[in-house]
Amino acid sequence: MNEAKTYDVVIIGGGVIGLTIAEQFLQKNIKNICLLEKNNEVMLETSSHNSGVIHSGFDATPGTLKAKFNVQGRHLFEKKYLNKNAQFHWENANSYILAFTKDEIEELHKLYEQGIKNGLEKSSMKIIEAEELFKINPFLNRRILKALQVTTSKIIDPHEFGNFIFTKAKELGLKYHLNFKVISIEKSKTNWIIKSDENRIINAKYIINASGVRAEEIARLVEKNPLFKIKTRRGQYLILDQSEHKFATNDVFFLTPSKHGKGVIVASLLDGRVLVGPNAEDNVPKDNIHLVTEEGLKYVRKIGKKINSKINLDRVVSVTAGSRSINELTNDFFIDQSQEVDNFFHVAGIQSPGLSSSPAIAEYVFKKYQELKK
Known part of the structure; x- marks a missing residue:
């Protein structure tokens, strides 16, 4: 019984x-x-195996649940949790989506329009020239042509x-x-x-x-x-020593998103360390989703260097990997x-x-x- x-x-x-x-x-x-x-x-x-970025909501396809709940969720974070009475550490952060080619510049304009459709205020986004971007962070790759600046992101420690x-x-x-x-x-x-x-x-x-x-x-x-x-997607990260914070600043720098997600980012963590990653590996067995591989980290290093030419990717204090739950349909x-x-x-x-x-x-x-x- x-x-x-x-x-x-x-x-x-x-x-x-x-x-x-x-x-x-x-x-x-x-x-x-x-x-x-x-x-x-x-x-x-x-x-707990992610960047800790509370995203603004510009990159999800309009009309999807991801777009709807991202924008609503960010507003609820601001209302319920991210205020002067917050009982955990958080910071405001600007996000910069970087374009290296003419095609990627076109993608920045699409992302801007998507942001408007998803409910972001026009005042929170703008496409800036490389010269303005390099004033914000002079250590970024000089092959960057333009960037989409979004001012409503936040950073938390998800754990x-x-x-x-x-x-x-x-x-x-x-x-x-x-x-x-x-x-x-x-x-x-x-x-x-x-x-x-x-x-x-x-x-x-x-x-x-x-x-x-x-x-x-x-x-x-x-x-x-x-x-x-459901299929699993593994993402691997490098965590760099606080000495690299001066190159990363307090902002979040993204490659232009692809079909595999938002792509590798360079972002400062709340304790001053710097996060670089993730890559994207599909259909990883569930038993292997937290494993870190040489191949995966090699890719993360390559893209991290593409974003920020001065950051020292050998100043690694830890590595980690996390899973993503993808609805294939x-x-x-x-x-x-x-x-x-x-x-x-x-x-x-x-x-x-x-x-x-x-x-x-x-x-x-x-x-x-x-x-x-x-």
Whole structure:
């Protein structure tokens, strides 16, 4: 007989998406909720292996969920978290998207127009000449022709932010289980029965699947044909010593985005170290997504040098790699109720700008939950 505790809502996945959803539900007085995380800590996967940039929202294709939730999420970050009362470190930052060719200059103009369509203010963006860019940072590659300047970006430490949200949620009454790898989900007459690899059992009236690269795997425990298909993308980073901060300044410098994402960036971290990366490697096995390779770092060095000719890429204090959860069917977020079973909601394919979008995604998921309960 199953005598496990029954929760109104169970969230699978302790990354920034699962945590912000938990906080949102608790703030709206849905108290009987539980978060399940397969690792021994939250924020150990995709959520903490990224640049920490809260993106402005200019580069996502207009009309996509990425575009919608990026802009909404940034505004919510500014309203809820990034203010004078913030309990974690953050900084304003300008973003510069760099053009080396005439084709890339055309792309800058497209990005500007996309930004306007996505809801950015015209005053927050402008295309600047190389001479103005070199006054901002004289150490950049002199082959740069123009840049798109965007003034509404922010930088946070994503791991610090996630732990801040986790602490808030626990204070609000969040129940959670770490080291809980979900291997089975079955339906009883009234509830979902969730089992871990250690045969622990949790009951749920409603499940939110926010499990990152495992989202399709979790979906297939209850569905024959999920409406999304997940592939993994690995990104590798170099972290440089604080001595290189003088070359990077406090801004964020991007190559012009490609079909593989925003591309390699050079950006200062909040502690003065400098981040260079990531590359983009598709279809990496899940067991290998945190592995760093010589080939991957060689590419990161090459592109980092292309952006900033003076920075010393041998001043490495650490290297890291992170996963991205890509929805192959649309290259967009998938955020919707299951079409095959009741009381099961998917938040899948949350790649960049997932961190930036997280507060808006959380609000949306709660809204959908409310609609279901009416």
